[in-house]
Amino acid sequence: MTDSTPRRVRVRAPELVGKGGWLNTGDRQYTLSDLRGRIVVLDFWTFCCINCLHVLDELRELEEKHADTVVVIGVHSPKFAHEAEHAAVVDAVERYGVEHPVLDDPELATWKQYAVRAWPTLVVIDPEGYVVAQHAGEGHVHAIERLVTELEAEHGAKGTLRRGDGPYVAPEPEPTTLRFPGKALVLPGGTFLVSDTTRHQLVELAADGETVVRRIGSGARGFADGTAQTAAFNEPQGLALLDGTAVVVADTVNHALRRLDLATGEVTTLAGTGRQWWQGSPTSGPAREIDLSSPWDVALFADRVWIAMAGVHQLWAYDPAGGTAQAFGSGGGTVAVTAGTTNEGLVDGPGPQAWFAQPSGLAATADRLWLADSETSALRWVDLDGTVRTAVGTGLFDFGHRDGPAGQALFQHPLGVTALPDGSVAVSDTYNHALRRYDPSTGQVTTLATDLREPSDAVLVDEDIVVVESARHRLTRLRLPQEAVRVESVAHRTRRAATEVAQRLQLDVIFQAPAGQKPDTRYGPSTRLLVSSTPPGLLLKGEGADTDLSRTLELEPGITEGVLHVSAMAASCDDGTDNPYPACHVHQQDWGVPVRLTEGGADRLPLVLAGMDDSAG
Numbered sequence: 001m002t003d004s005t006p007r008r009v010r011v012r013a014p015e016l017v018g019k020g021g022w023l024n025t026g027d028r029q030y031t032l033s034d035l036r037g038r039i040v041v042l043d044f045w046t047f048c049c050i051n052c053l054h055v056l057d058e059l060r061e062l063e064e065k066h067a068d069t070v071v072v073i074g075v076h077s078p079k080f081a082h083e084a085e086h087a088a089v090v091d092a093v094e095r096y097g098v099e100h101p102v103l104d105d106p107e108l109a110t111w112k113q114y115a116v117r118a119w120p121t122l123v124v125i126d127p128e129g130y131v132v133a134q135h136a137g138e139g140h141v142h143a144i145e146r147l148v149t150e151l152e153a154e155h156g157a158k159g160t161l162r163r164g165d166g167p168y169v170a171p172e173p174e175p176t177t178l179r180f181p182g183k184a185l186v187l188p189g190g191t192f193l194v195s196d197t198t199r200h201q202l203v204e205l206a207a208d209g210e211t212v213v214r215r216i217g218s219g220a221r222g223f224a225d226g227t228a229q230t231a232a233f234n235e236p237q238g239l240a241l242l243d244g245t246a247v248v249v250a251d252t253v254n255h256a257l258r259r260l261d262l263a264t265g266e267v268t269t270l271a272g273t274g275r276q277w278w279q280g281s282p283t284s285g286p287a288r289e290i291d292l293s294s295p296w297d298v299a300l301f302a303d304r305v306w307i308a309m310a311g312v313h314q315l316w317a318y319d320p321a322g323g324t325a326q327a328f329g330s331g332g333g334t335v336a337v338t339a340g341t342t343n344e345g346l347v348d349g350p351g352p353q354a355w356f357a358q359p360s361g362l363a364a365t366a367d368r369l370w371l372a373d374s375e376t377s378a379l380r381w382v383d384l385d386g387t388v389r390t391a392v393g394t395g396l397f398d399f400g401h402r403d404g405p406a407g408q409a410l411f412q413h414p415l416g417v418t419a420l421p422d423g424s425v426a427v428s429d430t431y432n433h434a435l436r437r438y439d440p441s442t443g444q445v446t447t448l449a450t451d452l453r454e455p456s457d458a459v460l461v462d463e464d465i466v467v468v469e470s471a472r473h474r475l476t477r478l479r480l481p482q483e484a485v486r487v488e489s490v491a492h493r494t495r496r497a498a499t500e501v502a503q504r505l506q507l508d509v510i511f512q513a514p515a516g517q518k519p520d521t522r523y524g525p526s527t528r529l530l531v532s533s534t535p536p537g538l539l540l541k542g543e544g545a546d547t548d549l550s551r552t553l554e555l556e557p558g559i560t561e562g563v564l565h566v567s568a569m570a571a572s573c574d575d576g577t578d579n580p581y582p583a584c585h586v587h588q589q590d591w592g593v594p595v596r597l598t599e600g601g602a603d604r605l606p607l608v609l610a611g612m613d614d615s616a617g
Helices: 050-065 086-095 109-113 141-158 325-330
Strands: 021-023 039-045 070-076 102-104 121-125 130-136 184-186 192-196 201-205 212-216 236-241 246-251 256-261 267-271 284-286 295-301 304-309 314-319 334-339 359-364 368-373 378-383 387-392 398-401 416-419 425-429 434-439 444-449 455-461 464-469 474-479 490-493 499-510 517-519 527-534 539-541 544-546 550-555 561-574 584-597 602-608
Touching: 021 086, 039 050, 039 141, 050 070, 050 141, 070 086, 086 102, 121 141, 130 141, 130 602, 184 236, 184 455, 184 464, 192 236, 201 236, 246 295, 246 304, 256 295, 304 359, 368 416, 368 425, 416 455, 425 455, 425 464, 434 455, 499 561, 527 539, 527 550, 561 602, 584 602
Parallel strands: 039 070, 070 102, 236 295, 295 359, 359 416, 499 584, 499 602
Antiparallel strands: 021 102, 039 121, 121 130, 184 192, 192 201, 201 212, 236 246, 246 256, 256 267, 284 334, 295 304, 304 314, 314 334, 359 368, 368 378, 378 387, 398 490, 416 425, 425 434, 434 444, 455 464, 464 474, 499 550, 517 561, 527 544, 527 561, 539 550, 561 584
16 A cells, blocks of 8 residues: 655754743743644744734634644744844734734744744644744745645544644733824824724824724724725724825735725725735736735825835835826726835835835925835935935844934834924834934934834824824824934844855755746746845855856955845746646745854855745655
């Protein structure tokens, strides 16, 4: 009799350790032996990362469908200094509706044990405690679901599968008026409209910023147009006033723009399909037919609604039918990319060539669109001609709290930006818990206020500025001070451990088309590899773009530490000789790999490109 059980390379799973302990378990501490008999999916994530947030949403269906066999464990592995604070992880778990146990690993101990290189990474452990699959990036849950089904059958037959309730224990809900609010808007009557993100609602507050006037949305996670009572949102964020009678809402996890009629409370959909945009999808067309990806903020600039499309590191714009701002209520309209390549980083220049990293806050003036580019901890702007420029910020891995000349100043993952009357801008410097100010006339950055808990937005009211203190669940009114508060300068780099490498390094991006697909070579090479570095002088050889997924790199021996930026793409199509029009797929992954040049360091750097089906061995 032939054994039909799939053969897999199995490695004993390292223990789960984290100095911060466990969340969502009712204070119980777990080891892998406690989970023996269950299929365990480890989700290595950090709460600043939009791709990690996408994976949280992808996992919901898997968790529900296989609730009695699968245990998802989030392993929180911080990038920013703020993300290593236990209280911030507790907040993030509630903010994003994480309904599985989370191990807080501020020192990246488990990350290192599993040789993880990128956020997010998913690892599957079988019921006997062996690692059977590892996937970097998002979009892999469909492959993991197939593997889970196989493991259920295999270990059910062997008697090694244990069914039952999982270790998740829901925390007690907190009775606050707002819960992790995201953005705010001053309405024509002087009231505030706030995106009550975690409760999936919009809340109108009286001019005191505290009294509830009305709530819009059912409060249940969903995607439905309708009345103020029946409409449904999914973690809404950005808000922009259109013509005084309506507001456009960035409905982030629904990947959509919604329209709120202020008079009636009616909610309709302006743009998006409810599906997430993927590489190869259309980037322009009728607004209701084009997929979007985690729109985080919106602003009316040059008669279009500009969109901070955090999920793909771009700016898009919604054009109303008729091409005028007054036509926003008439339905129709189009969407299109205005800036960004989908590569993650900080590159200025013409819009189509610029790189962003999770743009998350927008503010328009007559001649500039300011934006908070959160993952590069940068303040940037777009000119009327579409050129992208940077005021403050240097890249993905440098952040901190430092005032002074713009070239030396540092932010830490800002989410909001507010145009001030004198031409300067206030920055909601989220992970520094501060409100900062950049003055273009002097090129100086100062601190306006500190001790704000994760400020995510701010709006002007007369001579005051009202700050959305997201992690304090409230609006806080401040008088704009004449002089900045002095704070001690702090600079950080990403906490991820550096990989020790040799001066000559073989980079291999490993790609295998998923089961049932084959590389798409109909029009030439199906792959592309782009390599750069920080600092730019780190690479003596190997920088640039080519179609080969393997490349020899030579590093500058005089530069001992830096970051290799690797972006890889591969195309594959459904394999079937009887299908003349196969469905095709684009797989893309970006890595930032901190490296340290050492004698005896590794001479090969393997990176696995999203799309590889690790369930087959």
